[in-house]
Amino acid sequence: MIRGGSRGERLSKILSLMETSMLYQGDAIHVERQQGEIAVLTLDLKAESVNKLSSGVIAELTEAVGEIEKAQGLKGLIVVSAKEAFIVGADITEFHAMFAKDEAFLVEMNQRVHALFNRLEDLPFPTVTALNGLALGGGCELSLTTDFRVMADSAQIGLPETKLGIVPGWGGCVRLPRLIGADNAIEWICGGTQNDAATALKVGAVDAVVPLEALAAAARDLIDKANAGDFDYRARRVEKGSPLKLNPVEQMMAFETAKGYVAGKAGPHYPAPVEAIRVIQKGAGEGRERAQAIEARAFAKLAKTDVCYNLVGLFLNDQAVKKKAKGYAREVDPIEQAAVLGAGIMGGGIAYQSAYKGTPILMKDIREEAIELGLKEARKLLVKQLERGKLSQEKLAEVLGNIRPTLSYGDFGHVDLVVEAVVENPKIKAAVLKEVESTVGERAVLASNTSTISIDRLAADLSRPENFCGMHFFNPVHRMPLVEVIRGSKTSDTAVAATVAYARQMGKTPIVVNDCPGFLVNRILFPYFGGFSGLVEHGADFERVDKLMERFGWPMGPAYLLDVVGIDTAVHASHVMAEGFPDRMAHEGKSAIELMFDSERLGQKNGKGFYTYTEDKKGKPVKQHDDEAHRLVESVVRESRELADDEIVARLMVPLCLETVRCLEDGIVGTPAEADMALIYGIGFPPFRGGALRYIDAMGTAAFVALAERLAGELGALYAPTERLKAMAERGERFYPDDNVPSDDNPSA
Structure with missing residues (x-):
C-alpha cells in the first residue's frame, strides 16, 4: 500500500508504477500509455486545488482525445484524477460572462462539448472512469461518456445544475436516464443531490464500488474483462445512444406525474427542475444526437434568465464569503x-x-x-x-x-x-x-x-x-x-x-x-417592518400583504414573520432601532406591532399574534385567520387607500434595500457579497432574486433611485436614497460591476 499524500495523489502513484509513455501533456490534463496498450487520462488542473472544466480545460481535453484517437494499438482508456476530487463541475466563474452571449452561441458551445464527449464515448475500445472523490455537474457528465464507472466508497456523484437555474448541458439529461432509468434520473437531476457510492451503485450509475486503494486495480480489471468478452461494452453504448425503452403509458406515468410533483416542490420562481423533466421527456424517443440538441437548446434558454443570473451570483457570493471566513480561521488554533x-x-x-x-x-x-x-x-x-x-x-x-x-x-x-x-x-x-x-x-x-x-x-x-x-x-x-x-x-x-x-x-x-444598533441583519430587517406598519396604517390587509410577499418569493410575509420572531422581541428591537436611527426608524403613535404587544398577542410563543396558531399532528404551529387581530389592526388605520400589488411590494422592498446600501456605505459590512448573503441566510431573502443589492442592480440603479425618491416625497426619510446612491445612479454604476446582466433581466418591483 502506498501511504502519504492526498487520495488523488495515491491513485496517481499507483498508476505511475506501471511502464508508461506520454501521449499528451497539458496544464490540466496528461495522457500516459501504460504497458503499451492502456491509455490513462489524468485530470490535474495545476492552477487550482480542485479540477474544474473551464473553457481552457475543455480545449485541452479536445487535444487529448485527438491524441488518443491517433494512437495505434490501444486496448482501453482509464480516466482518473490526481486531486482529492474527481471534477467538481464546470468553472462557474466563467458563467456570467458566457451566459451574457446570445442563445445561438450557447447552443453552439454546448454542441461542441457534446461532439467532444461523443468522440470519447465512441473510442474503439472499452473505457472506464475511476471516481476517487466528488464528481459533480460536468464531472459527472464526463464520467457518463465512458462505458464503465468504478467509484471509491468515499466518493460522491451528482448533477446540481438545477440549483444554478439551468439543466445539465453536457449530456446529463440524455445519458443518465438511459443508465439508471427515467425515475431515478429525474430524482437526481431535479433534486440536484450529491449521491454517495452505495446509492450510485444501487441505481446503476456506477458499476463497482471499492476502497480507494483498490480503485486503480478495479478500473484495470474492468478494462481487461471487457476485452475478454465478460462485459459487453458495445451493448452498453447502444443502450446509452438509443431512445428510452418506455411505452406511451409508462412515459405518461414517468413524466407527467413527476412534473406536477416537482413543480409543487420547486415553486413558480425556479423553472429549471421542471424544464429538466421536459428535456428528458422530449429526448426520450430520440437517439443520442437529437436528444443532445434538445438539451442544448433548453440549457441556452435557461442560461439567459434572471433566475439563473442571480443563482450563479449567489453561488459566487457564497464562495467569496466562505473564502473570507476561511482566511480568518487560518489565523488561530481550532x-x-x-x-x-x-x-x-x-x-x-x-x-x-x-x-x-x-x-x-x-x-x-x-x-x-x-x-x-x-x-x-x-x-x-x-x-x-x-x-x-x-x-x-x-x-x-x-x-x-x-x-x-x-x-x-x-x-x-x-x-x-x-x-x-x-x-x-x-x-x-x-x-x-x-x-x-x-x-x-x-x-x-x-x-x-x-x-x-x-x-x-x-x-x-x-x-x-x-x-x-x-x-x-x-x-x-x-x-x-x-x-x-x-x-x-x-x-x-x-x-x-x-x-x-x-x-x-x-x-x-x-x-x-461592525457594531451598530441591530448590527447588519436586524438593522436591515426593521425598515422592512417599518414599511409594513405604514402599509397597515394606510389600510392594507396584512393577510393580503403576506400572500403577496410570499408570491414575491419570501418564505413568509411580514405579519407571519413577526409572529414567528415574537412580537415582544420585535417591539424591543424596534425601540433599539428607533433610538439608534430616529430620523427614519422612529414613528409617532402606536404601530400595529405595538398594538399586538399591548394586547398580549406575542405570536407563536403564546399562540396568537397577527394570526392564531394550533399544532398539527407533528406539533408544528399552523397559522389561522383571526377576526380579533383584524379588529385590533383597524384601530391604527389612519387613511384607507387602494394600493396596487407593485406599490405594496415597493413600500416593503425599498426601505430594506436602502438600509442595505447604508450598511455598506457605513462600513458595517465589507462587501456587497457579504451583505446579500447575510440577508439570504439570515432572513430568507428570495435566493432567486440574488439579494438586496443585486435586486437594485437588476432594476437599474437609476430606476431604483427614482422609485425611492417618489416614495420618500410622501412617506419620508425611510425611503430617501443616500447621496452616494444618487451619484451611482447618475454615473450608471452598479454594486456588481463585473457581472454581465442577461439581456432579458427585468424583474418586477
Whole structure:
C-alpha cells in the first residue's frame, strides 16, 4: 500500500508504477500509455486545488482525445484524477460572462462539448472512469461518456445544475436516464443531490464500488474483462445512444406525474427542475444526437434568465464569503473546548450544534430546570435525526456526551470560547459577562449572542474588551446557516478570528460586521417592518400583504414573520432601532406591532399574534385567520387607500434595500457579497432574486433611485436614497460591476 499524500495523489502513484509513455501533456490534463496498450487520462488542473472544466480545460481535453484517437494499438482508456476530487463541475466563474452571449452561441458551445464527449464515448475500445472523490455537474457528465464507472466508497456523484437555474448541458439529461432509468434520473437531476457510492451503485450509475486503494486495480480489471468478452461494452453504448425503452403509458406515468410533483416542490420562481423533466421527456424517443440538441437548446434558454443570473451570483457570493471566513480561521488554533451561558432553547440549540459538529461544550445556567430545558432541546433535535436515519444510536450518545451541564464555573478555566446566551437585557448580560470573565483564562474569548445590544456597551465594564465580540445566532440554531460575528471598537483581530473559526467548526457561515444598533441583519430587517406598519396604517390587509410577499418569493410575509420572531422581541428591537436611527426608524403613535404587544398577542410563543396558531399532528404551529387581530389592526388605520400589488411590494422592498446600501456605505459590512448573503441566510431573502443589492442592480440603479425618491416625497426619510446612491445612479454604476446582466433581466418591483 502506498501511504502519504492526498487520495488523488495515491491513485496517481499507483498508476505511475506501471511502464508508461506520454501521449499528451497539458496544464490540466496528461495522457500516459501504460504497458503499451492502456491509455490513462489524468485530470490535474495545476492552477487550482480542485479540477474544474473551464473553457481552457475543455480545449485541452479536445487535444487529448485527438491524441488518443491517433494512437495505434490501444486496448482501453482509464480516466482518473490526481486531486482529492474527481471534477467538481464546470468553472462557474466563467458563467456570467458566457451566459451574457446570445442563445445561438450557447447552443453552439454546448454542441461542441457534446461532439467532444461523443468522440470519447465512441473510442474503439472499452473505457472506464475511476471516481476517487466528488464528481459533480460536468464531472459527472464526463464520467457518463465512458462505458464503465468504478467509484471509491468515499466518493460522491451528482448533477446540481438545477440549483444554478439551468439543466445539465453536457449530456446529463440524455445519458443518465438511459443508465439508471427515467425515475431515478429525474430524482437526481431535479433534486440536484450529491449521491454517495452505495446509492450510485444501487441505481446503476456506477458499476463497482471499492476502497480507494483498490480503485486503480478495479478500473484495470474492468478494462481487461471487457476485452475478454465478460462485459459487453458495445451493448452498453447502444443502450446509452438509443431512445428510452418506455411505452406511451409508462412515459405518461414517468413524466407527467413527476412534473406536477416537482413543480409543487420547486415553486413558480425556479423553472429549471421542471424544464429538466421536459428535456428528458422530449429526448426520450430520440437517439443520442437529437436528444443532445434538445438539451442544448433548453440549457441556452435557461442560461439567459434572471433566475439563473442571480443563482450563479449567489453561488459566487457564497464562495467569496466562505473564502473570507476561511482566511480568518487560518489565523488561530481550532476551538477545543467551548461553553454556553444560558441553557434555554437558544442555549440548548447552541450546545447541540457545537456538540453535533464535534466541539465539546459546557452548558451553564443558574437553575436546574433551565439546564434540563437545554438538554431536552438537544435530545429532541438528536432524536429527530435518529428517526430520520441521519445518525446512529452511538452517534447520539457521543453528541450528548459532548454536552456537559453545570451550575458552576468550576471548569471554565480550560474553556477557549464562551457564548453568552442569557436574556436580552443589557444590565443582565453585562453582569454575566463580567462574572464569567473572572473565571476564564486570559486568552479566552467571550462572545455575546445578542441580537440588538451594542457590543461596545456590553464591553464597557470588562477588563479585557479586546477578547470580546458578538456572536449572533439565528433561531432555530440548527437550521439557520448564518452567524453574525460583531466587532466592537476594542475587539482584537484574534478574538474575531477565533469566533469565526468556532462558527465554521459548528458548520455555520460566519460574516464579520461592525457594531451598530441591530448590527447588519436586524438593522436591515426593521425598515422592512417599518414599511409594513405604514402599509397597515394606510389600510392594507396584512393577510393580503403576506400572500403577496410570499408570491414575491419570501418564505413568509411580514405579519407571519413577526409572529414567528415574537412580537415582544420585535417591539424591543424596534425601540433599539428607533433610538439608534430616529430620523427614519422612529414613528409617532402606536404601530400595529405595538398594538399586538399591548394586547398580549406575542405570536407563536403564546399562540396568537397577527394570526392564531394550533399544532398539527407533528406539533408544528399552523397559522389561522383571526377576526380579533383584524379588529385590533383597524384601530391604527389612519387613511384607507387602494394600493396596487407593485406599490405594496415597493413600500416593503425599498426601505430594506436602502438600509442595505447604508450598511455598506457605513462600513458595517465589507462587501456587497457579504451583505446579500447575510440577508439570504439570515432572513430568507428570495435566493432567486440574488439579494438586496443585486435586486437594485437588476432594476437599474437609476430606476431604483427614482422609485425611492417618489416614495420618500410622501412617506419620508425611510425611503430617501443616500447621496452616494444618487451619484451611482447618475454615473450608471452598479454594486456588481463585473457581472454581465442577461439581456432579458427585468424583474418586477
